[in-house]
Amino acid sequence: MTNYYEREFETLPREFLEKLQLERLQTLLEYVYEKCDFYHKKLDESSIKPADIKSLSDLKKLPFTTKQDLRDNYPYGMFSASMNDIVRVHASSGTTGKLTVAGYTQNDIDIWSAVMARSFTAGGCSHSSIINVAYGYGLFTGGLGAHYGSELLGALTIPASSGNTKRQLQMFKDFKVSTLCCTPSYALYLADEMEKEGYKISDFSLKQGFFGAEPWSEEMRTQIQERLGIKAYNIYGLSEIIGPGVSIECEHQCGAHIWEDHFLPEIIDPETLEPLKNGEQGELVFTTISKTGMPLIRYRTRDLCSLIEEPCECGRTHIRMTRIIGRSDDMLIIGGVNVFPSQIESALFSVKEIEPHYMIIVDRVNNLDKIEIQVEIKDELFSDEVKNLQNLKNLLEKNVSSAISISAKIHFVSRGTIERSQGKAVRVIDKRRI
Amino acid sequence: MIKQISVLIENVPGQAYKPINVLSEAGIDVCAVSVGDTEDFGILRMITRDNGNAINVLKKAGFTVNLVDLIGVVVEDHPGGLANLLTVFEKENINIEYFYSFIPRKGEEAIMFFKVEEINAALDKLREHKVTLAETIPGVDKWG
Known part of the structure; x- marks a missing residue:
């Protein structure tokens, strides 16, 4: 009925x-x-x-x-x-x-x-x-x-x-x-x-x-x-x-x-x-x-x-x-929030230490969506002091999080770690099994 | 002043091995090492016997690398040697970012490496206190 x-x-x-x-x-x-x-x-x-x-x-x-x-x-x-x-x-x-x-x-x-x-x-x-x-x-x-x-x-x-x-x-x-x-x-x-x-x-x-x-x-x-x-x-x-x-x-x-x-x-x-x-x-x-x-x-x-x-x-x-x-389009829906990779990109590039290579990794851990962003840093600006890198990491996390309204984790990787693509750059890896 | 090579590494197993192995394969001797780390990244700091070459091979292998100046100080290898030296830093209010040591052989004089905020001012002050500065370390003849 x-x-x-x-x-x-x-x-x-x-x-x-x-x-x-x-x-x-x-x-x-x-x-x-x-x-x-x-x-x-x-x-x-x-x-x-x-x-x-x-x-x-x-x-x-x-x-x-x-x-x-x-x-x-x-x-x-x-x-x-x-x-x-x-x-x-x-x-x-x-x-x-x-x-x-x-x-x-x-x-x-x-x-x-x-x-x-x-x-x-x-x-x-x-x-x-x-x-x-x-x-x-x-x-x-x-x-x-x-x-x-x-x-x-x-x-x-x-x-x-x-x-x-x-x-x-x-x-x-x-x-x-x-x-x-x-x-x-x-x-x-x-x-x-x-x-x-x-x-x-x-x-x-x-x-x-x-x-x-x-x-x-x-x-x-x-x-x-x-x-x-x-x-x-x-x-x-x-x-x-x-x-x-x-x-x-x-x-x-x-x-x-x-x-x-x-x-x-x-x-x-x-x-x-x-x-x-x-x-x-x-x-x-x-x-x-x-x-x-x-x-x-x-x-x-x-x-x-x-x-x-x-x-x-x-x-x-x-x-x-x-x-x-x-x-x-390339919009991601993360934890119910609309996120465009371009928002993350402009937040990253507002900081001059960052190489133009990054990768957004979206995953679902314990049923909650998480974003991690792998970034490469320029040699000249790479610091031998932990606190400088930690400050840079905090700044990037703050910039990205305020741009997309959800928190993202920044992960520094060595130069060349992020695959350079020949054609259209792959900027997002979505590991969530939906 | 002593030159140090810093390499960015991820804080996951096997990451410190990679740059060290690159240097080993290039036949470059690493004489002192220290690591600064957080939960997800680390900075491997090294003094090698051939910095110029070391930087080239590390960059070629894709590492994020930089070169910085440290103060090298000769310290007598006996109780109180380091304490006497650090008293000078304290008196002169020289802020140490980090430091580590190199001991050539037991009983010989050790060399301590200091990263400070303003290296030239710090060097002047250490000289005033008649601290023995190491301009080179034993066996290192090429600088990057």
Whole structure:
């Protein structure tokens, strides 16, 4: 027996869903053309008027929006709503030290809460659930997104945020937590700590968890499910589109339903930018069709996956997406934080002692992501004194950590240790088995 | 002044062997060695009998290398010899970054090597105290 949060929308026959999508898309285009200088100019440059979009297949005529557009229009240039109507911003780290900002109106917060409530329901939650939100609260969308959805659903919401693992475990037990929201790697870390602290699955009342904000695999799902004794659901989202709740797996765990009445998905070839057919693998692109704060047209997520159009047994008519299998750029997601190698590079090169050879090594130790950066130092500036090298190491660690918002370990290596490549330099070794 | 070669090494097993072996294969005699280390890197400091050549072969082998000046002081090899010398450093407020020793043969005079912040000022002060400075060490005739 499948439960829905908004049954009429979630099970809307495709024909009506697509009619609703077109109406919303047309309204949105009129709205952004009028309200947002960026889109007004962009549509004019593409010689497209909102009225030219007469069917969903006309979507491909519209220009793309990229993360660079968001950076170029930092902080408020992409907003369509007037500043008085924006009630919240979230942000994620960018390559240039500038944040990628997303603005929300009350309408957007309501939509977000509703898609999160739908998502919790799809994974078997209800108003009687006790939901522990162990995503970070703050500029990152994970914490507050899950929080608002959980409250709208009427569940008991625990704003645990991330960290303080011992206390989290204590709460699981004492508060009879039924539902866990965190990154999949943190879920496995919790499982490790549970064993160390001598807890058994039977000490808890856990039923399900909603995991996302970083790529993970079916193997990790099996481990999480077995070790925590729960069902583990893949939840997807990005702050530019809304945050978590863009898509969610239902109880059948066969791909994540994209809430298509709000977010219109496409898959494109990242090289030719041509739309691909459902089932073909490419870059995921979204058009938000109901948001008013910062609606985006054909936003390139850089996430690679494919769409599954076959009907799902759960009765939801919304298309499903596969797991994210990679990125069409070089962005790394480390412990839920977006990291571009170029950020690390510019932090390293701000220190003159450093040779232009470095290697970023990402690994997962005890289920937590770690970054180590191997660097070579110039002969002339290499010191025979430990304290000088230690100071240099500390300076580099400080520079890199402040650039990418997570701590990185610097490891000095001899000249020539880092392989010189003939073609495109390999700067990253990702040892994580995801 | 005595020249010292410093080599950057990683703090993992086998790392000190590599540069020493490079020198050994090139037939270069290492007469004094000291290591400064942290949990993940180390600095191997050496005084060799052929610094010029030593630097060439080490660089060719890919090591990060530098050459610095140390103060060499002749110390009598008997109880109190080093203490007497260090009293001078203390009196003159000469800050020592690190030091280590070279003892040619038992009973002979030892040579201590000192890395200090301002080498020329330190040398002047040591001379004032009539400290015997080693400008060379036995058997070393070529400088890098």
